[in-house]
Amino acid sequence: SQQGEEDPQALSIQEGENATMNCSYKTSINNLQWYRQNSGRGLVHLILIRSNEREKHSGRLRVTLDTSKKSSSLLITASRAADTASYFCATDVLETRGSRLTFGEGTQLTVNP
Amino acid sequence: DAGVIQSPRHEVTEMGQEVTLRCKPISGHNSLFWYRQTMMRGLELLIYFNNNVPIDDSGMPEDRFSAKMPNASFSTLKIQPSEPRDSAVYFCASSLRRGNANYEQYFGPGTRLTVT
Numbered sequence: 156s157q158q159g160e161e162d163p164q165a166l167s168i169q170e171g172e173n174a175t176m177n178c179s180y181k182t183s184i185n186n187l188q189w190y191r192q193n194s195g196r197g198l199v200h201l202i203l204i205r206s207n208e209r210e211k212h213s214g215r216l217r218v219t220l221d222t223s224k225k226s227s228s229l230l231i232t233a234s235r236a237a238d239t240a241s242y243f244c245a246t247d248v249l250e251t252r253g254s255r256l257t258f259g260e261g262t263q264l265t266v267n268p
Numbered sequence: 269d270a271g272v273i274q275s276p277r278h279e280v281t282e283m284g285q286e287v288t289l290r291c292k293p294i295s296g297h298n299s300l301f302w303y304r305q306t307m308m309r310g311l312e313l314l315i316y317f318n319n320n321v322p323i324d325d326s327g328m329p330e331d332r333f334s335a336k337m338p339n340a341s342f343s344t345l346k347i348q349p350s351e352p353r354d355s356a357v358y359f360c361a362s363s364l365r366r367g368n369a370n371y372e373q374y375f376g377p378g379t380r381l382t383v384t
Contacts, residue, residue: 185369197375247370258311
């Protein structure tokens with residue numbers, strides 16, 4: 156199964172509301188990253204949080220990391236229709252060959268105008 | 269910077285044909301990644317390079333797939349022979365690797381491959 160698993164798989168909200176997406180993982184990580192993918196496009200990096208950090212902000216984005224629970228959340232405040240996209244968490248895990256970034260299956264966010 | 273460049277953007281080919289996907293990473297980046305994305309399997313890492321050297325190819329599905337990085341500014345992913353189940357969007361990504369961790373990756377627009 157995927158190292159990172161997002162929850163929920165799909166989320167539909169109204170413009171102006173907050174959106175929260177969660178990610179759980181199984182093994183120790185170097186860092187955890189969130190990406191956005193608009194339909195038909197490549198992924199775009201949003202934010203990175205290191206294993207020794209607990210919270211990080213970037214504009215309307217807030218990411219938390221709880222290494223004891225092996226989970227992270229992405230909060231988008233005051234959502235806009237343009238935030239409609241798939242959101243992926245990716246965990247950087249140290250392996251014998253070096254570290255690799257493993258993506259979850261994503262949360263499809265729809266923001267209705 | 270133009271970002272990660274991939275070509276072609278779309279490829280339609282018949283089963284059994286050879287397919288070559290190309291990628292130009294962002295100048296100065298030292299890591300390059302090839303991913304495949306399908307509805308059924310999500311985003312899968314196929315192979316990645318550090319400083320032009322393949323580090324982990326455990327995600328390459330089978331011997332029909334091969335990847336090269338002859339220099340820091342170019343990489344290819346080849347499928348020979350192609351099969352319908354190879355139909356997917358193939359992404360190339362690059363990053364500036366520091367130490368033993370992966371940081372933000374920059375994705376290309378992808379190549380949508382259809383094998384009939």
